Amino acid sequence: MKDKLRTTILNILNKMKLVLGASFDISTPPDPKLGDFSTNVAMALAGTAKADPMKLAEKIAQKLRESGEYKASVAKPGFINITLDYQNYLEELKRIINKNKKYGKSEIGNGKTVSIDFVSANPTGPVHIGNARGGPVGEAIANLLEWSGYKVSRDFYLNDTGVQTRRLGETLYFYLEKELGLDPIIAEDAYKGEYIEEVYQKIKKKYGKELEKLREKEEIIEFLRTKGLEVLIERIKKEVGLLDIKYDNWYSQTKIQASGKTDEVISKLEEQGMTVKREGATWYKNPNDPDFEDKESVLKKSDDETLTYFADDLAFHAMRFDKGVDIIIDLWGSNHHGHVPRMKSALTALGYAEERERIILYQFVRVKEEGGLIKMSKREGNFVTLEDVLKAGVEPDAFKYFIISQNPNSPIDFDIKLAIERSDKNPIFYIQYAHARIASIIRKCKAKEAKRAGEIKIAELEKLKKPEEAALVKGLAEFPEICEETLKDFQIQLLPHYAYKIATLFHNFYTKCRVIDEKEKVNSPRLALCIATKIIIANTLAICDISAPEKM
Known part of the structure; x- marks a missing residue:
């Protein structure tokens, strides 16, 4: 509806031969009595047109009224409040019923390929609730x-090399020595928690005979590191599976290094004069950091062999771009803000246009229980896993909703x-119950009545005149625009908020408008409205990767 109005x-x-000096907004007024839409177009024009915005607004409003599709009025200092002819909404209601599961879909992506990397938890521990936040957000996007x-590839990047994995091997070695009665002292930076001892026990059970044959400490640590990673990666795969997330690709940092792609990327930067040697190490020469204050810009360490996480991550991106991916989207925890x-x-220096790389940062998650907030530290082993x-009783749908209903830029206090x-206090229960209630209404109707409602004519829909009916009709028509708006900047919380809004409008409608009367006579226009509402709730929840139950 907004797109149609904007075009008009x-x-x-x-x-009118008027040239815009700035973009203009079309928004929803705070009070429905003001109209369906409000625009500041006259104020955006006033500067270049050198005219009074109120007079401009009145001229534009008059033209809108003359079109026959809109009612328009002017408000200071130059807003135009617009009401769309109700017939347009009824036609959209009919379109929802006809298109069903396809309603709201678009071809904006035009077949372009997108690689989205999300969760990508460090494989030195389980998926805790902090990095699990990326799961529902990434899947919904x-x-x-x-x-x-768009054509989408869901990708997981495994940081299976480097200092943190060495630390994993050393921590597992501590448990081996402890089991042998050697009274070892655990390092201050070791990984702690019950999970790490469980990993050791699994390695021992599965690879005990191989482990017994090893004699050199370094050899044992490397063995424990490698097998520990295997155990933990399998656990990560199982944990993301709890949210029904299925990845298309699991990329290994170790394998990317072995492929030579990282060295290739560094060589390309060297050829372009975008590297410099400092204290024996190879640095990326960032034009925005002439004094080399960013210590993480090292590509290869001073031994001229050890490749850094930064270099491997560049290779991971270059590899996907070179395979033909049009856009890469990364979901990272806020602790990666300096990496952005x-x-x-560096990707721009490598020749990849900046707009092809989208990075979304999300804030931390704290768990709220009756006793207050739980403080978490992965290193100390007192984190809360997904x-x-x-297991505490939170269903996957509820977890997803509570995660994606919050702006990724805001921390979450997860209320178990x-x-x-x-x-009704639980928003996802409230939404799903609305869907199940509509399914129940449809089941109570005879098949021919449901069929008749599905094939209803616009003339009959015109009976939907009560305020609660009209509010729901108009709310349903917003779905395509909500999808497009969310796509622009991936503020994914707009979708669950919209689902809640529709559930609220439906409950208000259902409370005051009987669909089936005391004599079990079906009101066909209202049943058609119920059918359309069910479609919109289901489609919105489907994007959010949340189920729409038929019964509750």
């Missing part, structure tokens, strides 16, 4: 991209008690 306004401006005509500018700069949260609750 632009055509009016063209006929991937679904939205596919909904919008150097990555964008599996812990689900509320997420478990099966009442």
Whole structure:
């Protein structure tokens, strides 16, 4: 509806020979009595047109009224409040019913390929609730991209080399020495927690005979490191599976190094004069960091052999771009904020346009229980895992909703008690219950009545005149625009918020408008509205990777 209005306004401006000096907004007024839409187009024009915005607004409003599709009024200092002819909404309601599961889909992506890297938890521990946040957000974005005509690859990047994996091997070696009664002292920077001892026991059970044959300490640590990674990666795969996330590719940092891609990327930067030697190490010469204050810009360490995480990550991106991926989207924890500018700069230097790389940072998650917030530290082993949260009774759908309903830029205090609750206080229960209630209404109707409602004519839909009916009709028509708006900047919380809004509008409608009366006579226009509402809730939840139950 907004797109149609925007096109109409632009055509009016063209006929009036007015040139915009700035972009203009079309928004929803805070009070429905003001209209369906409000625009600041007259104020955006005032500067270049050198005219009073109120007079301009009145001229544009008059042209909108003359079109026959809009009612328009002017408000200070130059806003135009617009009401779309209700017939347009009823036609959209009919379109929802006809298109069903395809309603709201678009071809904006035009078949372009997107690689989205999300979760990618460090394989030195389980998936804790902090990095699990990337799961529902990444899956919802991937679904939205596919909904919008993109081809999507869901990718997981395994940081299976480097200092942290060496530390994993050393920590597991501590448990080996402890079991042998050698009274070892655990290093201050070792990984702690029950999970690490469980990993050791699994290695011992599966590879005990091989382990017994090893004699040299370094050889044993490397063996424990390698097998420990295998155990933990399998656990990570199982844990993301709890959210029904299925990755298309699992990329290994070790294998990327072995392929020579990292050395190739460094050589390309050297050829372009974008590297410099400092204290024996090879640095990326970032134009935005002439004094080399960013110590993480090292590509190869001073031994001229050890490749850095930064260099391997560049290779990981270059490899995907070179395979024909059009756009890469990375979901990283906020602790990676310093990695963003150097990555964008280096990828641009390698010849990949900056707009092809999208990085979304998400904030931390704290778990809220009756006793307060739980403080977590992965290194200290007192973190809360995704599996812990689900075992506490939080269903995957509830976890997903509570995660994606928050702006990724905001920290989350995850309320386990509320997420478990099966009442209207729990927003996902409220939404799913609306869908199940509509399914129940449809089941109560005879098949021919449901069929008749599905094939209803616009003339009959015109009976939907009550405020609660009209509000729901108009709310349903917003779905395609919500999808497009979310796609622009991936503020994915717009979708679950929209689902909640529709559930609220439906509950308000259902409370005041009988679909089936006391004599079991079906009101066909209202049943058609229920069918359309069910479609919109289901489609919205599908993008969010949340189920829409038929019964509850």
